[in-house]
Amino acid sequence: MIKFDSASYSYTGSELLSDITLDIASGAFHFVTGPSGSGKTTFLKMCYGELRPNTGAVQIFDQDLGQMTRDDIASMRRKIGVIHQDCQFLDHLNIVDNIALPLSVSQQINPNSETQLKELLAWVGLTNRVNAMPPELSGGERQRVALARAVIMSPDIIIADEPTGNVDWEMSQRLLKLLIELNKMGKTVLLASHDLSLIRLAKSHVQARVLRISDKRIRIAGADL
Amino acid sequence: MMNYIFGLFDALMTTRLWSRDAQRDRVVPPTGYTATLTLFSSAVMAFLSVFALTLSISAARLSVYWGDALANSSTLQISARADQMETQVALALQILKTTSGIEAARVISYEEQQKLLEPWFGPAAPLQRLSLPTLIDITEAASGYNVENLRLRLAADVPGAILDDHARWRRPLVQAANTLWAIGLFCALLILSASGAMITLAARASMSANSQVIAVLRMIGAHDSYVAAAFVQRFTFRTFIGSLIGCALAALLLITFTDPTQQAAILTGLGLEGRDWLRLIVIPVLFTVLALLATYAAAHRVLKGLS
Incomplete structure (x- = not known):
């Protein structure tokens, strides 16, 4: 599904990721760990085409990232749900509009969209916050809205960059549970986190694998924690 | 681009x-x-x-x-001694009538002249005491006339005539x-x-x-x-x-x-x-x-x- 072949990434002359070779299979659950500044976010950004490797190659859905146009990448992202630590919403739109945004962007709003939105809001437990604006939400609510937005297009891959960074343990467990549910539905999940207890919790429910990034390289690729 | x-x-x-x-x-x-x-x-x-x-x-x-206002008209001004004025005007009219490209030519009457000069001399000015030139209003045909030819003909027969085709104003x-x-x-x-x-x-x-x-x-x-x-x-x-x-x-x-x-x-x-x-x-x-x-x-x- 996502294939790294000796991929390296440098920015203004300094190498952030070096010689990464990796194959992320469909339906897998991967944790991406490593100390702050180790390159977790850079690695994830390469996974959804935000950054292209300077050397080597990255293939997403069997397409070489280096050969893709901006619009090819945009189309590809419709099959990848991304959740950031800071969520990134349009603050002037309410949460329903924010969640529905990927449908609008891909011109897939149809008569069933409203039902789909209601189901998603119920799934993330935000039925009572339909008209809320993003700045009014708590950290946990924001992450759940981001998750709903990430999955509304029924993507094949979910990429979450430290989604539990700003929430309490209870909310972290709740978010993890939702991601595990998605994985059990066949979605590939890539979750960046440095919270080992969260990783241990996940491993008791799914076959989660850990990719540890350190010194610009994937150190324990594919190894269980 | x-x-x-x-x-x-x-x-x-x-x-x-x-x-x-x-x-x-x-x-x-x-x-x-x-x-x-x-x-x-x-x-x-x-x-x-x-x-x-x-x-x-x-x-x-x-x-x-x-x-447009001045394009199709010209003015012929004839200055002559009082006893020769009538002859000169008749000659000028004859020339104008035989000039191709001129549709009509008519002498501007004393009343019309008075009206034209009214802004400068007032309504009761005794214009008859002044030795004013006679003016002939020329209306051109659409094709127009040859100004230089007409000037030459007028210079030969009506020496006191001045043709103004308004071009220098227009x-x-x-x-x-x-x-x-x-x-x-x-x-x-x-x-x-x-x-x-x-x-x-x-x-x-x-x-x-x-x-x-x-x-x-x-x-x-x-x-x-x-x-x-x-x-x-x-x-x-x-x-x-x-x-x-x-x-x-x-x-x-x-x-x-x-x-x-x-x-x-x-x-x-x-x-x-x-x-x-x-x-x-x-x-x-x-x-x-x-x-x-x-x-x-x-x-x-x-x-x-x-x-």
């Missing part, structure tokens, strides 16, 4: 820029200084454009008026009016160019201010055309509304301060009349097209710079 043109053409053809998408219309925050800036600037620029266009249209009309007036027309049009073009620059700056500023919006849209799979269309629609609509307001205010001012009875007067004819008012529609249309092109180019450039 060609990329912009092809991209814009593609966007227009695939109706991305025309189609109404309620969600897309709202992705760019409706407020912010660029919104006010665009609305205000386009209103002011459209207001100024109306006056530049009015100056141009009025000058063109005056040029035609001055040209030419500088028409030239001045044409210059005014060109200046008006040039000013309108300058205003339009400045508006284009202003809209481009506002669009780029808006895109910088809304970089978060662009990042979110890109993250969820928006094509460049979608992002560009969101900004293009917003700016085109604001410019259209702004220019409409500016035009309406300028039109109101023209109606209020222009005296329609003075329209035909030579120096007070600045204003619009009849179908000229319809030409004002061109201004909001031009501003809208300009906003479309300027914002599309700005959006395209900014998005390209993000990769």
Whole structure:
């Protein structure tokens, strides 16, 4: 599904990721760990085409990232749900509009969209916050809205960059549970986190694998924690 | 440049820029200084454009008026001793009648002369005591006549005759009016160019201010055309509304301060009349097209710079 072949990434002359070779299979659950500044976010950004490797190659859905146009990448992202630590919403739109945004962007709003939105809001437990604006939400609510937005297009891959960074343990467990549910539905999940207890919790429910990034390289690729 | 043109053409053809998408219309925050800036600037620029266009249209009309009013007529002035005047005038009329290109020639009567001189001498001036030349009003045929030939013939037979074809008066007036027309049009073009620059700056500023919006849209799979269309629609609509307001205010001012009875007067004819008012529609249309092109180019450039 996502294939790294000796991929390296440098920015203004300094190498952030070096010689990464990796194959992320469909339906897998991967944790991406490593100390702050180790390159977790850079690695994830390469996974959804935000950054292209300077050397080597990255293939997403069997397409070489280096050969893709901006619009090819945009189309590809419709099959990848991304959740950031800071969520990134349009603050002037309410949460329903924010969640529905990927449908609008891909011109897939149809008569069933409203039902789909209601189901998603119920799934993330935000039925009572339909008209809320993003700045009014708590950290946990924001992450759940981001998750709903990430999955509304029924993507094949979910990429979450430290989604539990700003929430309490209870909310972290709740978010993890939702991601595990998605994985059990066949979605590939890539979750960046440095919270080992969260990783241990996940491993008791799914076959989660850990990719540890350190010194610009994937150190324990594919190894269980 | 060609990329912009092809991209814009593609966007227009695939109706991305025309189609109404309620969600897309709202992705760019409706407020912010660029919104006010665009609305205000386009209103002011459209207001100024109306006056530049009015100056141009009025000058063109005056040029035609001055040209037409004096174009088909000439005046023959005969100065002679009183006892020879009648003979000279008869000779001159005979020559004029046999000149091709002259439709009619008639002697201007004493009453008409008095009326012509009234502004200078008053209504009761004893003109009969003055030795005034006799004037003959010549009406040209559409084909016109050969002025130099006529001058030579008159010089031979009527030595005291002076032919005035009005060219020396008409030419500088028409030239001045044409210059005014060109200046008006040039000013309108300058205003339009400045508006284009202003809209481009506002669009780029808006895109910088809304970089978060662009990042979110890109993250969820928006094509460049979608992002560009969101900004293009917003700016085109604001410019259209702004220019409409500016035009309406300028039109109101023209109606209020222009005296329609003075329209035909030579120096007070600045204003619009009849179908000229319809030409004002061109201004909001031009501003809208300009906003479309300027914002599309700005959006395209900014998005390209993000990769």
